[in-house]
Amino acid sequence: MRSTHCRSRSFTLPVLMLLFPWAAALGQTDFGDPLPGLTASELNRFQAGKAAFKEVEGTADGVGPVFNRDSCVACHDNQATGGGSAIFSTRIGTRINRQFDPLVRRGGPVIQTEGIVGREGYLYVGEVIPAEATIIARRRTPQTFGLGLVDAVPDMLLVGLAIKQALRTPEIAGRPNFVTDLRTGQWRVGRLGWKAAVPNLTNFSGDAYKEEMGITTPGWLPDEDGRLIDDENPPQGDTSLLEYNPVGNPNEGDIEDVVLFTDFMTFLAPPPRGVITVAVRQGEKLFASIGCADCHVPALYTGNHVSPALRFRRVAAYSDFLLHDMSALGDGIEQGQARGTEMRTAPLWGLRTQPSFLHDGRATTLREAILQHAGQGSSARIRFQRLKWWEQEQLLAFLNSL
Ligand code: HEC
Ligand code: HEC
Numbered sequence: 001m002r003s004t005h006c007r008s009r010s011f012t013l014p015v016l017m018l019l020f021p022w023a024a025a026l027g028q029t030d031f032g033d034p035l036p037g038l039t040a041s042e043l044n045r046f047q048a049g050k051a052a053f054k055e056v057e058g059t060a061d062g063v064g065p066v067f068n069r070d071s072c073v074a075c076h077d078n079q080a081t082g083g084g085s086a087i088f089s090t091r092i093g094t095r096i097n098r099q100f101d102p103l104v105r106r107g108g109p110v111i112q113t114e115g116i117v118g119r120e121g122y123l124y125v126g127e128v129i130p131a132e133a134t135i136i137a138r139r140r141t142p143q144t145f146g147l148g149l150v151d152a153v154p155d156m157l158l159v160g161l162a163i164k165q166a167l168r169t170p171e172i173a174g175r176p177n178f179v180t181d182l183r184t185g186q187w188r189v190g191r192l193g194w195k196a197a198v199p200n201l202t203n204f205s206g207d208a209y210k211e212e213m214g215i216t217t218p219g220w221l222p223d224e225d226g227r228l229i230d231d232e233n234p235p236q237g238d239t240s241l242l243e244y245n246p247v248g249n250p251n252e253g254d255i256e257d258v259v260l261f262t263d264f265m266t267f268l269a270p271p272p273r274g275v276i277t278v279a280v281r282q283g284e285k286l287f288a289s290i291g292c293a294d295c296h297v298p299a300l301y302t303g304n305h306v307s308p309a310l311r312f313r314r315v316a317a318y319s320d321f322l323l324h325d326m327s328a329l330g331d332g333i334e335q336g337q338a339r340g341t342e343m344r345t346a347p348l349w350g351l352r353t354q355p356s357f358l359h360d361g362r363a364t365t366l367r368e369a370i371l372q373h374a375g376q377g378s379s380a381r382i383r384f385q386r387l388k389w390w391e392q393e394q395l396l397a398f399l400n401s402l
Contacts, residue, residue: 029269031145031353032080037309038267049264052257054081057213062251064116065124065242066107066235067214072261075141075212079353082268084143086355089212091333092133100334104225106130107236109333110211115235118244127236135340137331138360139194143350146270147192149315150347151201152302155189161297161320169294172376174322174345179336182206182220182229190336191321194359196344197335205261216250217258224336267309270316271350274401283398286391290383295320295345295376318348318402327375331359341375351402366399367392 029036034046053072057063063070068089075087090111093102102109107127115124129136158176165173177190181199183206188199198204206229209215220229230250235241242249252258287293296318305311323342330341338344343359355361357369373381384392 028272030080031271031350032082033269034267035148035269035309038307042267042307042309045263046267049260049262049267050081052260053264057215059116059246062215062247064114064214065118065245066112066115066127066233068112068114068212070213072208072213076144078143078355079271079350080145082144082265084350084354085141086361087141088138088361089141090129091137091139091331092129093135093137093333094132095134100340102225102334103130103132103237104227105237106132107234108133109225109335112211112214112233112235116214116246119246120244122244124235124241124244130236135332137333139331140356140359140361142194142347143271143353144265145268145350146315146317147201148266148268148310149270149302149313150191150300150317150321151266152305152310152313153191153300153315153321154303157300157303158189158191158321161300162322165294165320165322169291171379172291172294172324174295174320174324174376175337177323177336177338177344180221180224182223185221189321191344193335194331194344194346195333195335195338195342196321196323197338201262201265202258205258205265206255209258209261215252215257217252217255218250219255266307271353271402274352276401277397279394279397280401281398282391283394283396283401286387286395287398290387290395291380292384292395293318294380295322295324296348297345316349319345321345321347324376326373326377329358329372329374329377348399348402352400366396 034043056071069075073081075085076082078084092108093100111127113126115126118124162175177196178187179190179197179199181188182203190196190199192198192204206217210229216230216232218230222228232242232245232249297320298318300315302310302313323338324345325341326343327341330343332340334340357363358372363369363372370381370384
């Protein structure tokens with residue numbers, strides 16, 4: 001049944017495309033394109049959001065006093081605006097009496113390496129990793145393509161996946177990272193960031209605007225460390241230095257920019273698939289049969305979204321967006337409910353465009369990335385190592401088609 005179905009489709013599609021060449025453009029989008037089927041007003045919001053995502057901000061706009069880059073696109077630009085990059089952000093922490101401490105008083109949890117010129121010509125210097133930091137995690141910049149779809153996956157679907165794993169594959173069972181939405185106060189299933197500690201694009205935009213660019217916005221609730229996105233980051237944790245801060249706090253009068261970033265990423269299409277060969281199809285089967293797909297779930301679905309372009313859509317992110325105990329592959333940082341050894345199953349769409357792999361870019365090839373799977377990822381890794389060499393090549397061909 002299945003193969004007949006595939007054959008008839010691979011035959012009909014090219015014929016249809018010959019007859020109606022414009023039809024090819026209907027399904028497939030390119031990197032950085034908007035989702036197909038947006039309304040005119042949604043397309044406008046996408047374009048305006050993209051402009052904001054690319055806009056270079058200066059000191060007068062509120063950048064600093066310490067920051068990492070002056071635009072979102074400075075880090076998110078591989079393939080197209082919104083992509084990932086080989087740029088890293090650094091998170092720090094330590095353990096005091098077995099409790100994780102994000103070292104807020106020393107400039108944590110995120111290090112900002114650049115400084116601005118403040119009032120009275122005061123020269124802010126970028127932060128350095130403080131001596132107290134015993135845990136230092138480098139985090140690679142992921143792509144944001146398709147994240148509107150991820151944002152639209154209902155919490156209950158992810159909770160359901162965790163229950164299914166606990167019942168059917170307990171040895172790899174993940175768990176949701178329940179976190180507070182800092183705008184609504186609601187308890188949500190986190191899904192963004194390497195630890196799935198952020199529930200949606202709005203929260204991530206506000207957080208990134210502050211932590212990466214030093215621009216604060218009003219109207220947020222305190223996070224688990226009691227910090228507010230409304231408040232400036234004191235350089236190296238020293239609040240007395242905020243005295244020379246040139247622009248009032250919060251920097252933005254409202255969350256307009258945060259809404260623009262959110263609009264852009266909400267309507268950003270997922271990355272297009274690469275060429276699908278016979279080897280790719282074989283590799284996909286192996287990916288499922290050796291257990292990779294237990295965590296890297298090939299398809300999730302969005303719920304009943306206000307926008308038809310995002311309503312009841314398939315989300316081929318190859319992730320369950322749950323936390324898994326990866327043992328030595330963990331980065332030691334605690335965020336939300338995520339412990340040090342726990343990481344979010346990394347989505348694999350767009351993999352073929354990535355310069356390096358894993359949260360700290362420690363792997364430069366896909367094979368290395370697989371071989372680094374520890375903890376709950378061990379048994380799938382061992383099954384990969386036991387495959388025949390040509391089967392390993394097929395699996396890698398599949399990954400290279402994502
Ligand atoms: C200095 C580089 C840098 C800048 C500037 C930057 N980002 Fe990021 N971005 C990162 C890194 C690193 C991560 C991974 C963060 C983590 O999980 O610790 C990330 C993650 C994200 C994610 C989550 C991706 C996922 O797979 O879950 C979103 C959404 C995002 N950034 C949006 C933005 C927006 C919007 C801006 C501008 C306001 C921005 N970023 C500016 C480096 C950057
Ligand atoms: C127990 C769940 C689990 C299983 C099973 C699993 N993975 Fe992963 N995988 C993860 C997690 C978690 C990460 C993120 C690790 C990190 O943060 O560095 C990841 C990361 C990756 C990456 C790197 C992605 C990136 O963006 O850098 C690749 C490639 C990958 N996995 C492929 C595989 C393959 C192939 C298999 C089967 C042999 C597999 N995984 C099995 C959980 C799993």
